[in-house]
Amino acid sequence: MNEVIAELHNIGKTYHTGKVNFEALRGINLKIERGEYIAILGPSGSGKSTLMQIIGCLSTPTVGSYFLAGKEVSKLSGDELAKIRNLYIGFVFQKFNLMPQMTAVDNVALPLVYRGIKTEERRKQAKDILRHIGLGQHFSHHANELSGGQQQRVAIARALVTNPEIILADEPTGNLDSKSGAEIINLFGEFNAKGKTVIIITHDVSMARHAKRIIEIQDGSISASR
């Protein structure tokens, strides 16, 4: 059995909007081993993104405890969580979320800025990754000069540049045509083949089929895991 990289114990998340409380997650128990390829599947509003935010340390659970790389992280401060995200997590978003004013290289190098790496070194690392994923000709292009598929590949390069333990992707192909989507999926497969953990959130069953484990969510609870 592989080492456990993330472990969720009885996680619940309640949103307070005005006087209304909404339980987006309840009683989530989940063990994720290093090197797993997981798809989190569920209908809209079921709590997939909320779960991803907790796994990715973007927010903390209302109840329960969460261990990431052996450390309890559910009660850490914002800045401590920022450091953990930078160290362990690579995010890929549905809308790419590139900085429009920056070139591809600078976008990819951005997480290394927060790691305190020197300009030359981080640009070199960013270029290496961009070349590796076939964007060697697009170093100084801005987001609006790239196709959707290319933008998402830049975003994946940005997630990979820190060599994280876990790639967390929320509907990464949602805004792409099927060919570009397939290329993205291939990149995840390649990363997973190197022994890294990949977690993809989707409501697309065909997408989920690439994963080795599928976790289904309904109304904030895990309804199936296979």
Add this chain to the structure above:
Amino acid sequence: MIILREIIQELFYGKTRTILTIAAIAWGTFAIAATLAIGEGLRLKFSETMANAGDRLLTVSSGVTSKNYRGMSANQPLKLTKQDSMAIAALPNVKGVTIQYEFGTMMHYQERRSYGHFRAVAPEYATIHNIKVGSKQRFLSVLDLQKRSSVVVIGAVMADKLFPGEDPAGKIVHIDNRLFTIIGVMQKKSQMSGGMPDEYFNWIPVSTYELLKNPEKIDLIAVAYKDFKALLQLKANIQKVVAFNHGASPDDASVVNFSDIAEEQEKVNKFFINMQIFLGIIGGLTLLLAGVGIANVMYAAVRRETHQIGVRMALGATTKNILFRYIYESLVATFVGGIVGIVMAEIFVYVVRLIPFKGELIRFTGKPEPVLSVLVLAIVIVVLGIIGLLAGLFPALKAAKIDPAEALIYE
């Protein structure tokens, strides 16, 4: 850490915002630097002008008794005498004493004539009042005084009236039906105090006047002194000595009148320093408004960039990273605007110096020129720094408080 290149990219990405912000700061900087430069220029010009009226010179003229004292009744006008001037010359802190008479009369040259103000003075007058005559001319000399010569030095006003387009030096004129030789014409100088400017006067030797008129009172005793700090003591001593000579009460302050140029200069200087402070506050307020403008623009930027900030936080940006990013941005904008404003102020100073000024006042003072002194620049830079810092700080604090999970949903 955030690098400058990124900040500058960022600034030029939101072009309108940046240009507006920089323009506001540039204007504020220009306003504060230009007003301070004008104030500084005026202050320097005026103190130079005041110095021309005579340094460390106390003039004493006669007053009126204000109280009854041992047979001397109140409201008696005093007449200063030679005895008074000799007694004053013997006081401590006195460098030298000259006496002076004033009178007004006609001066004739051939068929031309003009009324003039005259001062009968000693040769030292020229040094004390910084009076210069043309080349190959001279002011009254010790020899003139000894020989009681009939010589006169005329002022620019008399020269213009009696000798338009001619060289007055060497010409013989009538003053009060006596013949005088013109030995010099006073050169123009800037002067703003001590009553009527010197160029309205004409000067003859004090001894010549005494010989002609046998005056019963001295109009003015000019006392050159050594130490400004002991001036009050000197005034008190002079008042006592004069009161004693004339049998008035030793503590009657009104027996003599003083006019003191250093003191006047001090007052004018204080006035200008106060004016500088006032102008500085006005300029500072202008900059403050520009700073509020920057803060608003930055707030709008933070609001617009909420999603971006969320992404940066997801990638590992800490509170500090976000905070510094906006403070740097504000400081860079302030710095660029400040440079533009200072350059504008330099150009303004340069252009004003080129403009020829005319007018009565300027004729006496010389042209005041704005001065961008090191002090003015230092004040501007410190104020700019503080404003840039504060204008960035508050929006930056707001940015740093953003919750990444919510910001990522927010489009």
